[in-house]
Amino acid sequence: VLQADFRLTDLEEGRDPYEVLAALRAVAPVAEVEGGYVAVSGHAAALDAMRQPGCASGPIALLYLDALPEGAARDEMSHRINFLDAPDHPRVRGLVAKAFTPRRVAAMQPWMEATIEGLLDAAEAHDTVDLLFDVAHQLPSLVISEMLGVPAEDRDLLTGFSDAVAPLLGVRVTPEQKAAAVAAAELFHGYLGALIDERLAAPGEDLLSALLAAEEDGERLERVELLSLVATLYSAGHRTTRDLFTNGMSVLLTEPDRYRSVVDGRWSVPDVVAELLRYETPTLYVARVPMEPVVIDGVEVEALTPVIVYLAGANRDPDAYVAPDELRPGREGPPPLSFAFGAHFCLGAALARSEAEVMLAAVTRRWPDLALAEDELRWHQRGPFRGLDRLQAAPNG
Numbered sequence: 391v392l393q394a395d396f397r398l399t400d401l402e403e404g405r406d407p408y409e410v411l412a413a414l415r416a417v418a419p420v421a422e423v424e425g426g427y428v429a430v431s432g433h434a435a436a437l438d439a440m441r442q443p444g445c446a447s448g449p450i451a452l453l454y455l456d457a458l459p460e461g462a463a464r465d466e467m468s469h470r471i472n473f474l475d476a477p478d479h480p481r482v483r484g485l486v487a488k489a490f491t492p493r494r495v496a497a498m499q500p501w502m503e504a505t506i507e508g509l510l511d512a513a514e515a516h517d518t519v520d521l522l523f524d525v526a527h528q529l530p531s532l533v534i535s536e537m538l539g540v541p542a543e544d545r546d547l548l549t550g551f552s553d554a555v556a557p558l559l560g561v562r563v564t565p566e567q568k569a570a571a572v573a574a575a576e577l578f579h580g581y582l583g584a585l586i587d588e589r590l591a592a593p594g595e596d597l598l599s600a601l602l603a604a605e606e607d608g609e610r611l612e613r614v615e616l617l618s619l620v621a622t623l624y625s626a627g628h629r630t631t632r633d634l635f636t637n638g639m640s641v642l643l644t645e646p647d648r649y650r651s652v653v654d655g656r657w658s659v660p661d662v663v664a665e666l667l668r669y670e671t672p673t674l675y676v677a678r679v680p681m682e683p684v685v686i687d688g689v690e691v692e693a694l695t696p697v698i699v700y701l702a703g704a705n706r707d708p709d710a711y712v713a714p715d716e717l718r719p720g721r722e723g724p725p726p727l728s729f730a731f732g733a734h735f736c737l738g739a740a741l742a743r744s745e746a747e748v749m750l751a752a753v754t755r756r757w758p759d760l761a762l763a764e765d766e767l768r769w770h771q772r773g774p775f776r777g778l779d780r781l782q783a784a785p786n787g
């Protein structure tokens with residue numbers, strides 16, 4: 391394995407992650423980096439790593455057993471669906487897939503289209519709108535609340551809890567972040583536990599009731615697994631979609647010609663969303679741990695070496711995409727790896743795409759002259775998630 395002068399924290403220091411990842415990829419698409427990790431930053435190599443059953447996720451769950459005190463945060467992370475391997479993973483995933491059907495997702499479309507119009511009405515009462523808070527945060531959190539049957543007025547409480555837990559997904563967590571996550575997880579699970587009891591007593595039409603019903607049909611799901619799953623759906627259901635839309639809008643508005651191309655219909659909304667997923671990947675990386683020696687893109691990796699798969703690096707690999715650092719909606723090339731690949735491919739991919747398309751179509755239709763009202767964009771990175779804390783824009787230019 392080639393050694394690269396790279397630390398995982400290089401991406402957390404406010405630098406452009408794409409430059410850092412390009413430099414890493416130039417050394418080798420599969421490289422040994424500081425701290426005993428293997429970093430994968432090429433497209434073919436990322437696909438290869440995620441496709442191999444030998445590259446497991448389960449050992450990550452075990453790390454949380456050591457790292458966290460007994461309680462909700464530890465229960466959630468150590469049972470989290472994306473850190474499970476067979477046989478637990480197909481059992482839990484099958485249950486969600488059964489409840490989270492394409493039909494259920496398609497049925498949300500008219501509801502989303504009506505909801506976004508109401509959100510834009512409320513937002514345009516002001517001279518400037520915050521595309522993050524007024525739009526990108528609202529629709530996905532309303533959608534996942536509606537799907538799970540969480541009362542809409544409680545959504546900010548729950549998104550607050552899940553945002554506090556999110557840093558635990560990163561490779562480095564400060565003691566303050568850990569303490570905040572542990573406290574928030576207790577409250578989060580307390581809330582969700584009460585909601586589960588309500589649905590057990592009086593089932594409704596929501597996803598949570600469907601999960602409980604699917605379980606009654608003979609599938610086994612422990613209470614702690616169910617709590618972890620619902621908490622994961624809630625957080626996965628809003629944060630990344632919020633970041634996809636906000637990060638994407640910043641890309642379109644910093645070069646107003648791009649935004650104009652969507653308004654004019656020169657670029658189709660689905661093509662733009664697909665290209666933004668590639669160009670500003672919301673989840674920069676996923677992790678895997680080989681249970682046995684594996685060969686990733688021709689490179690031997692020893693058992694138990696943590697492998698960090700940089701989806702954001704794969705998505706800008708010049709071996710996979712022509713002029714990868716240019717935004718070219720409708721471009722040729724493989725689908726971006728933003729939703730990962732293989733056994734853990736994102737369960738919410740279709741929903742997330744459709745939410746982003748609904749938001750982009752509504753915003754460009756309603757505000758054709760929308761202009762950025764920020765002097766400087768401040769990017770943050772929390773765990774694997776890259777995003778902005780706000781994105782002010784003027785609806786009338």
Ligand code: HEM
Nearest residue numbers: 471472626627630631634672676729730734736737738742
């Ligand atoms: C732009 C939005 C989204 C992005 C970029 C995204 C990204 C991802 C990625 C990269 C993974 C794989 C994790 C791994 O391999 O370790 C994943 C898994 C998952 N996502 Fe998403 N996601 C998005 C939206 C959603 C939504 C809206 C939901 C649900 C409402 C969702 C639910 C899940 C679940 C349950 C998994 C775990 C699947 C498994 O382990 O089998 N995601 N997502």
